Each structure stands twice: as structure tokens, then as C-alpha cells.
Amino acid sequence: MEGVVAGDVGAGEPLAGGVEPHRGRAGQDADAVFRPDRVDFHRQLALTALTYLDNGRRLDQTAAALFTHPNTVRYRLGRLREITAGSLNEPLADGGSGPLHTLHWRWALTTWLEVSPRSA
Structure with missing residues (x-):
């Protein structure tokens, strides 16, 4: 994708799957993070993030919707x-924020969920 930098959630496939190696903020090699055996966990992360966005970035409402504890x-x-290497709460590098930032994350997470492999 043109104009997308490493660390941008829209860059390639941000979770498990054929991701090009790069180093995130934690300095981890992507090959060690994006393991195929973690697809179910990564799907759970993406679904949690979408629920978080759907509930106005409120932990209590997200936890209630997912029937889980806010710490989870x-x-x-x-x-x-x-x-x-990105946050649902931080504005984009180009200065976009608010609805544009939310739309960016929703698109990236939804797209990844649609194309990501599912465990057998």
C-alpha cells in the first residue's frame, strides 16, 4: 500500500498472517509476534478492539458487551x-483524529478479520 508506514495498522495485514518483518515499538521481530498458531488470539484482539470502538472507547461498556472484566x-x-505499534486512542501521524482515526481502525480491523485465516 502506498503512503503507509510500518507501524500503521493499515500496513499489510496487521496481525497473524503474511506480514513483512519489521520492528515494533517493543523492538520485537514481527516473525516472533505474527505466528500462525496465534490466529485465534489475534482475532479475539481485533474483535475486542472493534467492540471498544463501537462502545465509544469505554472500557466498562466494552467489558459488559464482551461479558468479561475491564482488566481483560x-x-x-x-x-x-x-x-x-499503534493505539486506538492516539491520532494518526498525519494529524487525523476523532472520526477519521476511528474509521481508519474500523476499516483495518474489519478488513483483517475478513481476510485472515481461521484456525481449523
Whole structure:
């Protein structure tokens, strides 16, 4: 994709799957993070992030919608941030924020969920 930088959630496939190696903020090699045996976990992270966005970035409402504890939501969003080197709460590098930022994440997560492999 043109104009997308490494660390941008829209770059290639941001979670498990054929991702080109790069180093995230945590300095981890992508090959060690994007393992095919983690697809179910990565799908869970993406679904949690979408639910978080759908609930106005409110942890309590997200946790209630997922029937889980708010700390579980925090953990999953933290893992997603480590893997993608991006935050659902930070504006984009080009200065976009608010609805544009949310739309960017929704598109990236939804697209990845549609094309990602599913475990057997």
C-alpha cells in the first residue's frame, strides 16, 4: 500500500498472517509476534478492539458487551498496541483524529478479520 508506514495498522495485514518483518515499538521481530498458531488470539484482539470502538472507547461498556472484566479488555488492547505499534486512542501521524482515526481502525480491523485465516 502506498503512503503507509510500518507501524500503521493499515500496513499489510496487521496481525497473524503474511506480514513483512519489521520492528515494533517493543523492538520485537514481527516473525516472533505474527505466528500462525496465534490466529485465534489475534482475532479475539481485533474483535475486542472493534467492540471498544463501537462502545465509544469505554472500557466498562466494552467489558459488559464482551461479558468479561475491564482488566481483560485493557490487556487485550495493550497486546494489540504492542503487536501493531499503534493505539486506538492516539491520532494518526498525519494529524487525523476523532472520526477519521476511528474509521481508519474500523476499516483495518474489519478488513483483517475478513481476510485472515481461521484456525481449523
